[in-house]
Amino acid sequence: MLKAGIYGQFYHENSAVFIEQLFEILRKNKVTVLVEEQFYKLIIENKAIDTDHYEYSTFKTLDASFDLFFSIGGDGTILKSITYIKDLNIPLAGINTGRLGFLASIQKEEIAGSVSKIIEGNYNISERSLLSIEVSPIHNDLNTHNFALNEISVIRKNTTSMIRVETYLNNEYLTSYWSDGLIISTPTGSTGYSLSCGGPIIEPNSKSIILTPIAPHNLNARPIVIPDTTEIKLKVTGRENNYLVSLDSRIADIDNETVITIKKSPFTIKMIQLNEDSFIKTLRKKLLWGEDKRN
Secondary structure: OOEEEEEEOOOOOOOHHHHHHHHHHHHHOOOEEEEEHHHHHHHHHOOOOOHHHOOEEEEOOOOOOOOEEEEEEOHHHHHHHHHHHOOOOOOEEEEEOOOOOOOOOEEHHHHHHHHHHHHHOOEEEEEEEEEEEEEEOOOHHHOOOOEEOOEEEEEOOOOOOOEEEEEEEOOEEEEEEEEOEEEEEOOHHHHOHHHHOOOOOOOOOOOEEEEEEEOOOOOOOOOEEEEOOOOEEEEEEEOOOEEEEEEOOEEEEEEOOOEEEEEEEEEEEEEEEEOOOOHHHHHHHHOOHHHOOOO
């Protein structure tokens, strides 16, 4: 019997019908269902579904006994989901009840057919690399979840002044970015924050890391793509005493002169991709490339 975890960050208006569809399909297929504790409370508070009609319990953490994990929301919910999955190799499927949704590829209107295919095993696995971070001296906020699926960014804090991001690749000095910050992105994150700052789109299976400056003052500073075997070291200075480091949506304060080391994580996230879907198809659909009348 399959065992599935379910997680959502928010309770979206009119999402009850889609939550109930998911529960009903899992029940019919005799899948053991466990719901993340805070999401369960949201369901109860909003009377989203008749909880007496379905058998499920809650979880605070996951273990290797889970066969599937469903994220209900947008891409931000998937980014939070990986903090539960970590290195457990549990296949992750995103049901998009949000907006754009590059990662949450299952559309809410297609839940019944898509989830049935997943339960039957009719899907592919897209292995997504992550980035990990180490700071010296050690920072408590970055000890528990020191990895990111999309990007790790250093960003100015509480100031309109630029910061200086001294950057080394495999201990060789690259440059110092005078900018609002620097984005270090995975191929998965290339369609996120990095893209909005002028970074390139990278196919998810590419063995690459992208460095994208945020509003650089030195106008010749451009995004650069490097091998994912590269170790990146950063040292940030500025007029303020500290700055921000973000790992996807998680943020920590870091003191100036702290040395940050970023490299590819030793584990991957297994994203479920239906057989009829592909990254190229998603690009055309989400970026409206096919809407050009010349095509």
